[in-house]
Amino acid sequence: MIYKGDLMKPYQRTSSLKKVYRRLPSSRTGVLLRKKRPSVAKCAICKKPLRGSVGSKQRMYGGFVCHKCLQSLIKLSMRGIS
């Protein structure tokens, strides 16, 4: 357990870990180091959050663009515009 105000070890001084402050029964404040959760996957074109499982590769550009943007891209490529 690390206490608030204590000197942290070099591997603990990183922004990749999230600091969670917890009040302890001894009235001191403890610092818990948690791993940060990955952010929600978003469409590369319209920036809306993607539905379904993260990084699914079942469809072309799955986990990269949403179904609506992919539909319009396929239409444009079939018409030879792109």
Ligand SMILES: [Zn+2]
């Ligand atoms: Zn989109």
